[in-house]
Amino acid sequence: MSKLEQIEKAVAQLDRQELEAFSLWFEEFQAERWDRQIEKDDAESEFDRLTEDALTEFRAGKTRSL
Structure with missing residues (x-):
């Protein structure tokens, strides 16, 4: 299991207060x-x-007005 997967699993198991x-x-x-x-x-x-x-880019005319 990758570090990211381990973190995702641990975060998914946090209660509301811990997640906050x-x-x-x-x-x-x-x-x-x-x-x-x-x-x-x-x-x-x-x-x-x-x-x-x-x-x-502006001086070369490569821009446009918003």
């Missing part, structure tokens, strides 16, 4: 990972590259 606590923990876990990724992308100037790519 797990859900809150997992949301916080994901938010922290997202924050670290944003910080990493910023430090590596990833946003600058994405901005430049978008501006290049």
Whole structure:
């Protein structure tokens, strides 16, 4: 059985209170990972590259109005 299958089985066996606590923990876990990724992308100037790519496509007429 894979780790994911083990986790799915364990989560399915949680009672309502445990599931709520797990859900809150997992949301916080994901938010922290997202924050670290944003910080990493910023430090590596990833946003600058994405901005430049978008501006290049805009100037080339490859965009459309929303």
